[in-house]
Amino acid sequence: MKDGYYSIEQVFRIKAWDFASAGEASSQIKKILKQLGIDPALTRRVTIAAYEAEMNLIIHSVGGEMRLKVTPQSIIVTAEDRGPGIPDIALAMQEGYSTAPEIARELGFGAGMGLPNIKRCADRLNIQSSVGKGTLLEMYFDIKAG
Amino acid sequence: MKVSQMVDALSLKVLAGERFLDREAESGYCCDLLSRVMAKGKKGMAWITVQTHMNIVAVAALVEMACVIIPEGIEVDRKVLDKAEEEGIIVLSSDLTAFELAGKLYQMGITPVCEAVD
Numbered sequence: 623m624k625d626g627y628y629s630i631e632q633v634f635r636i637k638a639w640d641f642a643s644a645g646e647a648s649s650q651i652k653k654i655l656k657q658l659g660i661d662p663a664l665t666r667r668v669t670i671a672a673y674e675a676e677m678n679l680i681i682h683s684v685g686g687e688m689r690l691k692v693t694p695q696s697i698i699v700t701a702e703d704r705g706p707g708i709p710d711i712a713l714a715m716q717e718g719y720s721t722a723p724e725i726a727r728e729l730g731f732g733a734g735m736g737l738p739n740i741k742r743c744a745d746r747l748n749i750q751s752s753v754g755k756g757t758l759l760e761m762y763f764d765i766k767a768g
Numbered sequence: 769m770k771v772s773q774m775v776d777a778l779s780l781k782v783l784a785g786e787r788f789l790d791r792e793a794e795s796g797y798c799c800d801l802l803s804r805v806m807a808k809g810k811k812g813m814a815w816i817t818v819q820t821h822m823n824i825v826a827v828a829a830l831v832e833m834a835c836v837i838i839p840e841g842i843e844v845d846r847k848v849l850d851k852a853e854e855e856g857i858i859v860l861s862s863d864l865t866a867f868e869l870a871g872k873l874y875q876m877g878i879t880p881v882c883e884a885v886d
């Protein structure tokens with residue numbers, strides 16, 4: 623177990639407002655899953671969820687980290703940031719709710735569909751957030767035996 | 769149909785991805801809200817959008833779109849086109865509006881993307 627329980631673990635650093643490299647972590651995640659031979663429909667769900675989580679770190683947070691873990695049974699993508707946190711998670715989960723600033727909206731972000739998209743794509747979703755400290759998003763995807 | 773057939777029929781300008789024009793385009797979607805595009809996006813779809821910033825390349829690549837079509841002659845930054853080239857994304861442009869482009873593509877047999885996520 624010294625090498626770790628997970629077959630694969632990869633970390634991506636995400637910078638706030640870094641629109642130029644936005645989507646890079648998600649495309650890396652997609653590439654890795656493709657190489658591992660993960661089912662395309664599942665890869666697609668993971669990719670969409672990862673993209674939305676990545677954009678949320680870029681647009682709404684001060685920056686953070688995304689992590690991909692793959693085991694024989696599951697794919698886990700986490701997004702963790704160092705603030706500002708989400709005051710009302712139930713409200714943030716509502717489709718159409720967004721606090722994205724006007725400049726982000728002009729670029730087509732801020733539809734308020736990111737978290738709902740993530741929820742729809744993931745088999746299980748866990749969100750922990752504390753204002754002033756940060757947010758942790760854990761997305762679980764089951765790998766069904768072929 | 770092949771993207772090259774769309775290019776010929778609508779006299780589209782090829783801004784990036786010339787060498788991939790053989791690619792098949794099956795469905796079409798017209799939207800400028802990226803989360804909506806991610807949710808509805810289908811592999812092999814033609815996407816009409818007025819957005820021209822770097823992130824459209826990421827969205828098109830993640831969804832494995834057939835091509836991106838920019839309407840109304842809107843210019844696209846060289847950097848975005850270089851990135852598109854690198855990622856194998858076809859970027860096309862037209863002086864027509866999104867409405868006209870969608871109408872013509874629909875007439876040519878490009879189908880609307882359906883509602884499902886997968």
Ligand SMILES: Nc1ncnc2c1ncn2[C@@H]1O[C@H](COP(=O)(O)OP(=O)(O)O)[C@@H](O)[C@H]1O
Pocket residue numbers: 674678679681682683703705706707708714715719720721722731732733734735736737738757803
């Ligand atoms: N990592 C985060 N840190 C702080 N707030 C967040 C974070 N992710 C989401 N939010 C809040 O939840 C809202 C809804 O998020 P989302 O559904 O992705 O829509 P959008 O990103 O389009 O605003 C955001 O507008 C923001 O207020």
Ligand SMILES: [Mg+2]
Pocket residue numbers: 674677678732734735736737
């Ligand atoms: Mg979002």
